[in-house]
Amino acid sequence: MATKYNKVKQAIKSSILDGTFQPHQKINSESELMKQFDVSRHTVRLAIGDLVTQGWLYRKQGAGTFCSEKTDETIQQVGLNQKNIAIVATYISDYIFPSIIRGAESYLSKQGYHVSLFSTNNDHEIEKKVLEKILTQQYDGVIVEPTKSAVHNPNINYYLNLERLNIPYIMINAYYDELEPLSIVVDDEKGGYLQTEHLIELGHTNIVGIFKSDDIQGSKRMKGYVKAHRHHQVAIKPNNIITYDSKEKATKPVNDLYNILTNSIEVPTAIVCYNDELAIKLLDVLREKNLQVPEDISVVGYDDSFLANVSEVKLTTVDHPKSDMGIKAAEVILELIHQQQGERQNKRDKVTSVVFDPKLVIRSSTQSVSNKIVNQELLFE
Amino acid sequence: MATKYNKVKQAIKSSILDGTFQPHQKINSESELMKQFDVSRHTVRLAIGDLVTQGWLYRKQGAGTFCSEKTDETIQQVGLNQKNIAIVATYISDYIFPSIIRGAESYLSKQGYHVSLFSTNNDHEIEKKVLEKILTQQYDGVIVEPTKSAVHNPNINYYLNLERLNIPYIMINAYYDELEPLSIVVDDEKGGYLQTEHLIELGHTNIVGIFKSDDIQGSKRMKGYVKAHRHHQVAIKPNNIITYDSKEKATKPVNDLYNILTNSIEVPTAIVCYNDELAIKLLDVLREKNLQVPEDISVVGYDDSFLANVSEVKLTTVDHPKSDMGIKAAEVILELIHQQQGERQNKRDKVTSVVFDPKLVIRSSTQSVSNKIVNQELLFE
Numbered sequence: 001m002a003t004k005y006n007k008v009k010q011a012i013k014s015s016i017l018d019g020t021f022q023p024h025q026k027i028n029s030e031s032e033l034m035k036q037f038d039v040s041r042h043t044v045r046l047a048i049g050d051l052v053t054q055g056w057l058y059r060k061q062g063a064g065t066f067c068s069e070k071t072d073e074t075i076q077q078v079g080l081n082q083k084n085i086a087i088v089a090t091y092i093s094d095y096i097f098p099s100i101i102r103g104a105e106s107y108l109s110k111q112g113y114h115v116s117l118f119s120t121n122n123d124h125e126i127e128k129k130v131l132e133k134i135l136t137q138q139y140d141g142v143i144v145e146p147t148k149s150a151v152h153n154p155n156i157n158y159y160l161n162l163e164r165l166n167i168p169y170i171m172i173n174a175y176y177d178e179l180e181p182l183s184i185v186v187d188d189e190k191g192g193y194l195q196t197e198h199l200i201e202l203g204h205t206n207i208v209g210i211f212k213s214d215d216i217q218g219s220k221r222m223k224g225y226v227k228a229h230r231h232h233q234v235a236i237k238p239n240n241i242i243t244y245d246s247k248e249k250a251t252k253p254v255n256d257l258y259n260i261l262t263n264s265i266e267v268p269t270a271i272v273c274y275n276d277e278l279a280i281k282l283l284d285v286l287r288e289k290n291l292q293v294p295e296d297i298s299v300v301g302y303d304d305s306f307l308a309n310v311s312e313v314k315l316t317t318v319d320h321p322k323s324d325m326g327i328k329a330a331e332v333i334l335e336l337i338h339q340q341q342g343e344r345q346n347k348r349d350k351v352t353s354v355v356f357d358p359k360l361v362i363r364s365s366t367q368s369v370s371n372k373i374v375n376q377e378l379l380f381e
Numbered sequence: 382m383a384t385k386y387n388k389v390k391q392a393i394k395s396s397i398l399d400g401t402f403q404p405h406q407k408i409n410s411e412s413e414l415m416k417q418f419d420v421s422r423h424t425v426r427l428a429i430g431d432l433v434t435q436g437w438l439y440r441k442q443g444a445g446t447f448c449s450e451k452t453d454e455t456i457q458q459v460g461l462n463q464k465n466i467a468i469v470a471t472y473i474s475d476y477i478f479p480s481i482i483r484g485a486e487s488y489l490s491k492q493g494y495h496v497s498l499f500s501t502n503n504d505h506e507i508e509k510k511v512l513e514k515i516l517t518q519q520y521d522g523v524i525v526e527p528t529k530s531a532v533h534n535p536n537i538n539y540y541l542n543l544e545r546l547n548i549p550y551i552m553i554n555a556y557y558d559e560l561e562p563l564s565i566v567v568d569d570e571k572g573g574y575l576q577t578e579h580l581i582e583l584g585h586t587n588i589v590g591i592f593k594s595d596d597i598q599g600s601k602r603m604k605g606y607v608k609a610h611r612h613h614q615v616a617i618k619p620n621n622i623i624t625y626d627s628k629e630k631a632t633k634p635v636n637d638l639y640n641i642l643t644n645s646i647e648v649p650t651a652i653v654c655y656n657d658e659l660a661i662k663l664l665d666v667l668r669e670k671n672l673q674v675p676e677d678i679s680v681v682g683y684d685d686s687f688l689a690n691v692s693e694v695k696l697t698t699v700d701h702p703k704s705d706m707g708i709k710a711a712e713v714i715l716e717l718i719h720q721q722q723g724e725r726q727n728k729r730d731k732v733t734s735v736v737f738d739p740k741l742v743i744r745s746s747t748q749s750v751s752n753k754i755v756n757q758e759l760l761f762e
Contacts, residue, residue: 020620020644022618022645022646022647023646024646025644025645025646150533151532151533152531152532152594152595152600152624152626154624156622156624157619157620157622158619160617160618160619160622161619163616163617164616164617164618164619177600177604178600178603178604178607179607180604180607180608213533214533219533219558219559222559223558223559223561226559226560226561227561235544235545236541236544236545237403237541237545238538238539238541238542238545239401239538241537241538241541243533243535243537245533263401263406264403264406265403265404265405265406266403
């Protein structure tokens with residue numbers, strides 16, 4: 001019973017939050033709701049009763065139940081006193097995400113704010129549910145890492161609803177371009193350029209690049225990879241570019257690299273990886289093919305994560321600000337909240353987006369091509 | 382038999398063109414090919430024999446058949462004497478595309494070039510086949526309208542192969558950002574801004590925006606729509622944004638608009654359309670809901686196509702250069718070809734991308750909101 005009752009309540013709230021029910025719009029009749037959710041009249045009445053008490057709906061004798069006019073205001077007033085910040089990330093417990101979140105959380109808790117964490121698993125459906133929850137439960141501000149930022153976002157109305165309710169939000173790592181939100185990102189194109197240029201300067205000309213295709217970070221890093229080749233007048237072998245989306249993450253990069261290493265006459269001498277996580281996974285493929293890193297093949301990661309240092313080969317990689325990004329995000333969202341509560345005008349004027357400049361971290365997974373030949377010559381002497 | 386033989390031949394060529402077989406790489410054995418294509422040894426030998434004669438493959442006694450080293454060179458030499466240009470567009474016979482193509486064709490034929498037209502129907506699989514054909518048949522240059530430009534392109538290796546073979550290409554209307562190609566586009570963000578600002582200046586505040594989500598033009602126009610609202614401090618009703626992809630084109634915009642018009646308490650007073658084609662389709666929905674254009678609802682199109690003038694209501698719209706874009710594309714591709722044939726160095730230095738500045742064309746599908754109220758007052762006097 002409790003579940004059914006909550007389901008009806010939540011569904012009506014969702015329709016209000018996503019804008020389906022506008023203020024003073026009549027909601028579905030009791031009979032319609034009974035049919036729609038396959039529940040008893042008693043359940044429907046309980047759900048509606050609760051929403052009326054909470055100020056979401058109002059009843060008009062003989063006319064039906066209507067969406068309340070005061071919804072926005074009610075929500076907003078509740079929101080402002082909570083000292084609650086929501087952080088929405090694609091993943092929260094893996095890889096570099098705990099560091100980013102820890103940075104934000106430590107800063108926010110010092111300022112007396114409570115942080116709630118939500119993970120979308122890089123899935124638009126989950127992002128939608130998370131945003132609904134955030135709109136229902138009221139937060140003073142939201143820090144979002146966009147889900148599948150390189151793909152059209154079907155949840156844009158939820159972000160516009162945050163704006164309508166004056167709940168500030170900022171985006172980290174990437175952003176939905178149409179919304180032009182304040183954002184804290186790394187210059188990923190430059191990062192991809194640095195990865196590739198490092199290898200070209202070491203004499204490599206046959207460089208595989210493996211990039212994620214549904215996040216904007218992947219397409220920017222790939223752009224940097226292409227740019228570095230062009231700038232140094234090195235032709236890209238067309239089959240040297242491998243792309244994969246979130247769902248193909250576990251298999252495609254591994255299989256495609258395996259095929260390239262098996263079928264190429266000129267085996268590539270270097271690999272630019274989307275991130276360290278991928279680089280570590282690919283070390284297994286290289287081991288299987290009896291290729292030594294960096295003697296036979298150089299590998300560059302991205303993010304300078306803990307993984308770069310735990311593997312048997314210490315990875316050359318590009319740094320990611322991690323906890324500094326989290327702290328910066330926390331600072332910016334608090335500035336926005338304070339401006340929101342004080343002077344509401346021109347709130348977008350003072351606070352600005354931040355772009356971190358990436359730097360190459362050189363370790364032992366890369367070496368010059370000529371070294372390899374020298375080694376072989378020594379071997380045959 | 383003939384079909385089977387061509388199938389084997391084409392498949393081997395494709396593997397060479399997409400980079401799977403590199404120069405001097407051994408191709409599959411006769412037995413493997415027989416198994417792979419379920420054909421007789423005779424068929425395989427005929428296919429390979431042809432490809433050897435044409436210089437794609439060479440045989441090494443007792444060792445097998447190999448991909449020829451001279452492929453690139455052979456292809457290139459054939460290419461340069463053809464005076465052939467390929468134009469690849471999402472659609473070629475509908476809407477504004479015939480004008481664009483006519484512009485390019487008339488310019489190119491005056492210069493003694495022959496034009497071949499290919500349509501991808503905005504489908505990546507078809508684009509792939511078209512690019513394969515272009516790589517096989519040799520063209521001096523290619524003008525491409527990208528397929529699903531807002532989505533990751535799986536055919537990027539074919540474009541890199543064009544570069545490898547020194548076949549210049551340019552993109553029109555949109556471009557794949559990772560490749561940073563020379564491009565001839567319209568400033569679509571500004572176009573979307575102009576559409577929306579025009580309505581806001583007429584007093585509209587409840588404006589539906591309907592945009593295509595898989596072409597970059599749609600997301601840029603939507604960005605302009607959001608920007609105009611922000612700039613004029615008009616809040617966007619979250620449900621007022623409708624997006625659709627190529628496959629949903631025929632149904633989603635119509636259904637979603639119908640739902641908004643049916644369920645909203647405050648019926649929108651204006652619609653920003655992705656293009657004129659969509660605007661015309663939506664006039665039917667408005668007619669069905671007994672809404673007069675522009676008295677009850679204003680409509681803005683995009684492209685200033687012939688459709689803007691043939692409907693019963695002449696559309697306010699944004700101009701598209703159409704045949705001027707085609708002419709410009711023809712000029713640029715010829716410059717690239719000439720530079721290619723003369724001085725090969727620094728070929729990207731002189732020719733530059735072009736961005737056309739959009740302008741609003743005001744006709745009779747838009748009017749100020751207050752007019753409507755005045756009209757009604759007059760009616761009730």
